[in-house]
Amino acid sequence: MKRLFYIDYPQEHFEGQAHRYRCAYCKQETTHINGKLEGHLPGCEYRVALENAGFECNQLAEPAHEDMADEVD
Structure with missing residues (x-):
């Protein structure tokens, strides 16, 4: 299972x-x-509880390149 946001x-x-x-x-x-x-640490109680409940991390997602946000294409 996945959610759009974990808040x-x-x-x-x-x-x-x-x-x-x-x-x-x-x-x-x-x-x-x-x-x-x-975004939570691997040992975080919240993350572990959700992973045990069947929720998945999106490990393959690339991190946002916020350092390049003002650059022009």
Whole structure:
């Protein structure tokens, strides 16, 4: 099974940061997770629970090339 986005994980606020959040389990920042199951660390309780329930990571997806976003084709 797959979902378009995995956003139902518990989050916690970065102390002293107004708009930064992270997974309460693996501590990965939400901007790194980007709604993807593979954005969580392999040992993350949330990721392990969903993988055990039959959800799949999209391991073959290429990472976004945000460093090249302003370049012209």
